[in-house]
Amino acid sequence: MSALIEQVAAHWEFVSPLLRKPRSEEDYDRLVAALDELLELVGEEEAHPLMSLVDIIGEWVEAWDHQHRPMPKATGVEALRYLMREHGLSQSDLPGIGAQSVVSEILSGKRQLNLRQIRWLAERFGVSVETFI
Structure with missing residues (x-):
């Protein structure tokens, strides 16, 4: 097993709740709260090590919103x-x-x-x- 996989396996129980697409409103709410915290931590720093996690969670939240909370069409x-x-x-x-x-x-x-x-x-x-x- 590679050193990277060993590290992931050792910490998986702590990070796995953030690395799962939402399947329910509860999952969605958890990811939104995590995204808010991450954005406070990362700020405007594009090179921050957690920015890739922000991108992943942001995409999942956006996909959930599009599927479950579509914007009404305005005239x-x-x-x-x-x-x-x-x-x-x-x-x-x-x-x-x-x-x-x-x-x-x-x-x-x-x-x-x-x-x-x-x-x-x-x-x-x-x-x-x-x-x-």
């Missing part, structure tokens, strides 16, 4: 409302869409965003055009 108008709130914008702050009345009609669902407006919004907010489609 383009919902995305626009959110971005306006986040940036503290009023309807008149979006001249690339049109006059304030046009923005109002879009936000109320009376009018659809057109391709020109979608492109302008994507550039304005630095997001993909798919955000508004």
